[in-house]
Amino acid sequence: MSDSYYKRTDLPKFAEISEGAPGLASKFFDYYGAVFAEGALSEREKALIALAVAHAVQCPYCIDAYTQACLEKGSNNEEMTEAVHVSCAIRGGASLVHGVQMKNIAEKISF
């Protein structure tokens, strides 16, 4: 075992996951490819969304892959940084909005 759970060289091995369940992997990768194809949203816009989600789920593989994808699709540093802020705002907002639950409970059990 390596000393680290995450290794840059593991990303290109993603396709090897199909070895355990090729039928499921095939369905997943077909779906994945279709999701990122040009549609109502451009490939560039989808890569920016993926970059934001990658930060929300804090996946280093996805951050690496979609940083490069965003640049290759023609996005720039300002756009990519704003996408990360969107992720940050939603994560932060999700924490903060649960404060309503805290308030509800505190109010219920307090004089």
Added chain:
Amino acid sequence: MDRFKTVLTENNIELTRAETLVLQINVGLECNLACRHCHLSAGPTRKERMSRQTAEQLVAFASKFSFHTIDITGGAPELNPNLPFLIENLAPYAKNLILRSNATLLGEETYSDLVELCRKHQVVITISFPAISEIQADSQRGTGVFDQSLSVLKKLNDLGYGREGTGLELNLVSNPTGAFMPSDQKQLEKRFKEVLQNKWGLECSNVFSFANVPLGRFKEWLEKSGNFAAYMDKLIKAFNPCAVSGAMCRSIISVDWDGYLYDCDFNLAIRLPLGGEPLHFSELQELPGPGSSIAVSDHCFACTAGSGFT
């Protein structure tokens, strides 16, 4: 150094010349910019320039053969004082005459006559325009270059270049601003045209998207920044057998400022000669025919990655 040859063999592909239709002329390596992706390491300290004598011989050479396209490049071709002579005298010998420009000097008053000359001969102007982001463009080409390029685009648009119905073609070439692959050309063109129009009221005819070639100043940067191996890996993984048949080296001969011949401007950058031995255009009796060999090296992966470099 033979990985490209190996990959061709593995894919059962023989890369040979087709009909030679394009004469590319590199008039010198002097340039007012020193772009970080430049495969020729062109810049202000380079003094290599095509002489008048070579330019005159080249006109005679072009008159002898029938080229569909003559493509003038550099460096910054504008800095060679023989450029107006070449445009004036080469125009009758090609259906399509292209001038490549870094889109800064053409905005200067000194070059107004040159722009008029291009207009008179319906010269296609192809300018470097890596990104629609000022920060990205300037990181590749130097501070303030993006704004200068917008001014040049405006000037050319005002003269009819890039405007529909004028017959004056204005093309943009976008190279990635780092060690990553180029954007899909169709999508990039759509976005560039939208942003140029909406933000600045500017127009162009076509947008081309090409990979950076790991040679010259770009190779130096790749090595210094620790990106060389990963970038080569990306190019190799993106090898597209279908792109080989459309590679520009199959239909072009490239003449350096000193008159020596190459299969393309990238082989010219590393002095990898056409036919294997240094050959001056004045010694060429006939154009290399279909089926003749093309000199290759590992930088050729840049032209076969994805949709290729045509």
